[in-house]
Amino acid sequence: MKTFRYERPADPAAAVTLVAGTPGARYLAGGTNLVDLMKLGVETPELLVDVSRLPFGEVEETDTGGLRIGAAVRGSRLAAHLLVRERYPALSQALLSGASAQLRNAATIGGNLLQRTRCLYFQDVSKPCNKRRPGSGCPAREGAHRDLAVLGASEHCIATNTSDLAVALAALDATVHLTGPAGVRSLPLTDLYRLPGDEPERDTVLRHGELITSVELPPPPHSARSRAPLMVYRKVRDRASYAFALVSVAAVLDVRDAAVHEVRLAFGGLAARPWRAREAEQALQGRPATEEAFVEAVRTELSACRPLRENGYKLALAERLAVAVLADLAGQG
Amino acid sequence: MRLTFRVNGRQQQADDVWEGESLLYVLRERLGLPGSKNACEQGECGSCTVRLDGLLVCSCLVAAGQAQGRDVVTVEGLASQAKKRADGRSGGADGRTGKAGTDLQPLSPIQQAFIDAGAVQCGFCTPGMLVAADELLERNASPTDADIREALSGNLCRCTGYQTILAAVRLAAARGTADTAGTADTAGTGG
Ligand SMILES: Cc1cc2nc3c(=O)[nH]c(=O)nc-3n(C[C@H](O)[C@H](O)[C@H](O)COP(=O)(O)OP(=O)(O)OC[C@H]3O[C@@H](n4cnc5c(N)ncnc54)[C@H](O)[C@@H]3O)c2cc1C
Ligand code: SF4
Ligand code: FES
Ligand code: FES
Numbered sequence: 001m002k003t004f005r006y007e008r009p010a011d012p013a014a015a016v017t018l019v020a021g022t023p024g025a026r027y028l029a030g031g032t033n034l035v036d037l038m039k040l041g042v043e044t045p046e047l048l049v050d051v052s053r054l055p056f057g058e059v060e061e062t063d064t065g066g067l068r069i070g071a072a073v074r075g076s077r078l079a080a081h082l083l084v085r086e087r088y089p090a091l092s093q094a095l096l097s098g099a100s101a102q103l104r105n106a107a108t109i110g111g112n113l114l115q116r117t118r119c120l121y122f123q124d125v126s127k128p129c130n131k132r133r134p135g136s137g138c139p140a141r142e143g144a145h146r147d148l149a150v151l152g153a154s155e156h157c158i159a160t161n162t163s164d165l166a167v168a169l170a171a172l173d174a175t176v177h178l179t180g181p182a183g184v185r186s187l188p189l190t191d192l193y194r195l196p197g198d199e200p201e202r203d204t205v206l207r208h209g210e211l212i213t214s215v216e217l218p219p220p221p222h223s224a225r226s227r228a229p230l231m232v233y234r235k236v237r238d239r240a241s242y243a244f245a246l247v248s249v250a251a252v253l254d255v256r257d258a259a260v261h262e263v264r265l266a267f268g269g270l271a272a273r274p275w276r277a278r279e280a281e282q283a284l285q286g287r288p289a290t291e292e293a294f295v296e297a298v299r300t301e302l303s304a305c306r307p308l309r310e311n312g313y314k315l316a317l318a319e320r321l322a323v324a325v326l327a328d329l330a331g332q333g
Numbered sequence: 334m335r336l337t338f339r340v341n342g343r344q345q346q347a348d349d350v351w352e353g354e355s356l357l358y359v360l361r362e363r364l365g366l367p368g369s370k371n372a373c374e375q376g377e378c379g380s381c382t383v384r385l386d387g388l389l390v391c392s393c394l395v396a397a398g399q400a401q402g403r404d405v406v407t408v409e410g411l412a413s414q415a416k417k418r419a420d421g422r423s424g425g426a427d428g429r430t431g432k433a434g435t436d437l438q439p440l441s442p443i444q445q446a447f448i449d450a451g452a453v454q455c456g457f458c459t460p461g462m463l464v465a466a467d468e469l470l471e472r473n474a475s476p477t478d479a480d481i482r483e484a485l486s487g488n489l490c491r492c493t494g495y496q497t498i499l500a501a502v503r504l505a506a507a508r509g510t511a512d513t514a515g516t517a518d519t520a521g522t523g524g
Contacts, residue, residue, distance in 0.1 A: 003351070004352060004353060005352065006398045008398065008401075028396065031394050031395060031396050032394045035355070035394045035395075036375050036376060039374060048352070048398075099376075099487070100376075100486055100488075101389050101484060102379055102390050102391045102487045103376055103390075103391065103487065105385075105389055105390050106394065241486040
């Protein structure tokens with residue numbers, strides 16, 4: 001591992017100044033992704049600025065009845081939080097489906113959102129990779145891409161975003177709050193991530209030195225009949241526990257008088273960002289909540305898929321998973 | 334840099350620690366506590382599992398600097414941790430440990446159960462399994478098989494096929510909650 005300096009500033013402003021003033025600086029939270037990538041030589045920061053003990057460790061209700069989640073909150077703690085389990089069960093499910101207990105205890109919400117792709121070539125510095133070394137090529141296209149993207153990819157990169165949390169947050173209309181050298185700003189979570197285009201090295205729209213301070217959720221949707229919010233996160237993977245998603249779905253569905261009153265749908269494992277299925281949502285709005293309508297809407301969304309040799313299975317998997325999840329939610333309503 | 338933190342109830346100090354060292358390296362190479370094992374170094378196998386401020390973590394992915402001022406329990410501290418729990422919150426919790434934080438207590442109930450159930454083959458995964466199983470029993474005195482499987486899913490074993498490990502955790506649970514179960518305030522997660 002390359003040598004680096006380590007600082008643990010006492011307040012967020014100092015942290016931002018440190019990182020903004022050093023081109024090779026990175027924030028360090030739980031370290032479960034960054035330290036790993038440093039050992040592999042993929043990340044070679046000259047300065048690590050530890051933000052895991054900054055005052056962003058709270059989960060609080062907002063004035064409007066939503067939830068504000070500090071960026072330094074640990075995944076295990078958020079998953080177990082009473083308000084999350086009661087009002088945003090899909091969020092809890094997404095967190096608990098990721099990694100292992102040991103990792104969830106160390107990993108923070110901010111770090112989770114900014115975890116890097118698990119593409120094999122990205123993690124292997126002996127191989128070319130446009131994301132790691134711009135212009136060097138993308139061996140995944142011809143090589144191992146069973147886990148990689150079928151939506152929104154470019155000729156330069158077909159990596160996927162692997163955060164389960166991000167998929168749930170995308171369906172829950174989360175907002176990300178940032179602070180940086182130019183002040184504070186907020187973004188819808190779905191706008192945080194970029195598609196690769198011809199700059200695959202940039203995963204997100206964050207500027208150097210920008211720090212995630214919190215994630216905010218609007219009040220949970222409630223169905224007319226029950227108090228329980230109708231939402232779910234479901235993940236398909238190679239084994240029952242402790243594996244990244246092949247495909248995952250987060251959905252919120254409210255059916256009234258047998259018609260779709262409100263629906264929000266997001267896919268994981270398909271693209272470089274959590275894929276909010278706006279076309280499917282629009283197609284379903286006000287329509288009868290039937291399996292046929294779900295199939296049709298999901299197919300519309302997935303018609304943009306461009307699978308490669310080994311990842312075509314994701315299409316059928318995504319369609320069946322989304323339809324099953326929507327049908328289950330409709331049945332509970 | 335100088336690193337000061339508590340290991341198995343005892344204040345420890347290590348000098349000239351390089352920031353890039355992992356907590357696992359500090360424990361094994363600087364403090365002479367080789368119980369936590371170094372296998373994948375990538376957070377995948379769990380053989381380096383320790384408790385950091387009560388929470389299970391992979392010590393291979395914790396940068397040394399992040400342990401500053403915190404409280405670490407390794408497999409070497411399990412027996413005194415179990416004794417402390419058995420003695421209750423108030424009395425007798427002296428955390429009697431040896432020079433390098435090595436335990437002077439007899440084996441903890443979970444360690445004994447691993448031996449009795451034949452849950453150890455090459456033993457490489459065992460320290461991490463023990464720390465994770467101990468934490469499970471601390472917050473859940475009578476876990477179901479599904480609970481055990483999920484709690485140990487971050488710990489890989491390439492020898493046993495897991496059945497004897499499941500049996501060991503069941504055995505420790507069945508032998509009673511008195512010395513394995515902790516008090517609610519030491520449970521890791523919650524919020
Ligand atoms: C074996 C293994 C299995 C895994 N399985 C899954 C899985 O199934 N599903 C899943 O979703 N994830 C999985 N993960 C990934 C895991 O969730 C991430 O490693 C973790 O969430 C990262 O959080 P962290 O706090 O440790 O981040 P760090 O490693 O500390 O940081 C990650 C990145 O985020 C940046 N960063 C951190 N905090 C901030 C902030 N507040 N503002 C700006 N930048 C910040 C850092 O600079 C760094 O670039 C797995 C990881 C491992 C090792
Ligand atoms: S898919 Fe992206 S991350 Fe993977 S090798 Fe190609 S450029 Fe690199
Ligand atoms: S050595 Fe830490 S998880 Fe494998
Ligand atoms: S006993 Fe050998 S790895 Fe588990």
